[in-house]
Amino acid sequence: MKKVVEGKSIKKYFIASKGLIGKTEYVRAVDRVDVDIYENKVLALVGESGSGKTTLGRILAGILKPDEGNILFKGIDIYQDGLTRDLRHKIQVIFQNPDSSLNPRMRILEILGEAIKEIEPEISKEALEDKAASLLEDVNLHVDHLYKYPHELSGGEKQRVAIARALAVKPEFIVADEPVSALDISIRAQIINLLNSIQKSLKISMLYIAHDLRTVWNLSDYVAVMYLGKIVEYGETEKVFRNVAHPYTATLLTSAPLMPKEFKKLEIYPVGEPPSLIDPPSGCRFHTRCPLARDECKSLDMELIEVDSGHYTACPFLK
């Protein structure tokens, strides 16, 4: 299978506080992570808030430079070589909150028009309108919406516009960062279905960042589970859900209400609160909350090991 995006040993620390005399403290948002995204496949990135999943998503989307590591998009190093304008358009991001990603002073036509002109600067006014209208149709919105402002649309409609704008530049890779978390249940399913159908019909590769396991189960081919800046489990979605191989993933599957029994093979609950990213626990970072932790977990540096073909875990004690 062809890799569209390859991330190698990605590291990103943010400065938390700079001491005059004392040492500078860092938030270790992403701590040496490898990640691959395959052509025409959806990789879901799962984890709790503060796990670093949004930071990793932004790095892979080419909008946040990592401290270390390489990100290759179709073989070209995004940050070392830089992307040409054409290639840059091939990567698009859909954010959680369409209110902050759509300009409130622009009509939908202008919002979409701006994106269309990126790849067709010379387009005529009529052709632009036609194109914008057909984009709206692609995301199941009425053409009337072209002449409206974002505030006249509902949350679900705004998210559809954000998706249409991403599609306007014919992307090959989309990073969708919690695109449905801000929406009501009944609208959520509509947007997931839309993402599912455009991903399939346009053969787009996708990084889907979420904490809602139900949509992950629906949408993704692969899952990467992140905890405190590290990927702790990775594999095909079916394998990870059915044969969980890391205690943290197991606690996520156990804690979610109405999780089907077949995904609760290992029913364990986490203890305590997530520790801080500034001073993460030694050894396995999950050991402070892991009900199965042993003494050696405090010191062992956990590397990903393969438990089944293509299924990796950072826990050597759960095979």
Place this chain on the structure above:
Amino acid sequence: MKILEVRDLKVYYFLHRGVVKAVDGVSFSVDEGEILGIAGESGSGKSTLAHSILRLIKPPGQIISGEIIFQGRDLTKLSEEEMREIRGKEISMVFQDPNTYLNPIMKVGLQVAEVYEAHQDVKVESILDRVVNLFKKVRITDPEKRVYSYPHELSGGMKQRALISMAVALKPKLIILDEPTSALDVTIQLEIINLLKEMKDELNASMIFISHDLELLSEITDKLMIMYAGKVVEYGSTDEVFNNPKHPYTEALINSIKYVRKDILPTIEGEPPSLINPPPGCRFHPRCPKKFEVCDKVEPSLIKLDGRQVSCHLYGEEV
């Protein structure tokens, strides 16, 4: 025994654009020790309903008519001073976002102590011991130290625990929870829910749990009330309503939270209606897959059916 009975409550917001009928003729009751779940999408009126019980509706909102009978007294008839006696002491509330309700420049322990001070003739300093005990009860780690912490020094889960400690401090008979865990991660959510249930049992209190998260409500509530556009569409025992829904809206909501692999998720077409100009007849009819002739003409009334109330023409009128 009924601890709370709400009869035909109407709460409207008077805006320039028109009158928003947020809660439009809602009746229900809560028995001693019972957990009632109120589910609905944003704009369904569930939060307005919760705030009305404590008379926390501010202009342009107003309670138009109806009765809120709590332990024999109609809360809509009480003076503001009498209401203050009830808030926190008889009925308390936990809100979604602890950051909005905690004073950022005041130590958490002192804020909790204020609850005692407001209702009992004691000084803040002399009751810190009681706060420490309370913190122990809601399982805040290091309670002796934490009473002197500022809100920003606590994690989201800890802040929510502090708010819960405030809500249970004076041993209220009814605790209203407005999306208390929506801002939290799933693993923390479960702990908070367990804590709330424990507190409820210890105080022998009743609970109203408001959420858009039907999955969560299905696991913890005794009774379930589904709201749509300011009206109750279905109300009965959680088992009945969740496992054998009668209203097409309830059915669609429950369908939309199923685990479906790589296929189209069942959805509810369209968007919730405007509450200024709600659709005539049944408010759900424009989105209803089972609508027929009368639905857009006649408003259905709540009828009794299989151990619950449901308002849908499919089941005829009550005889």
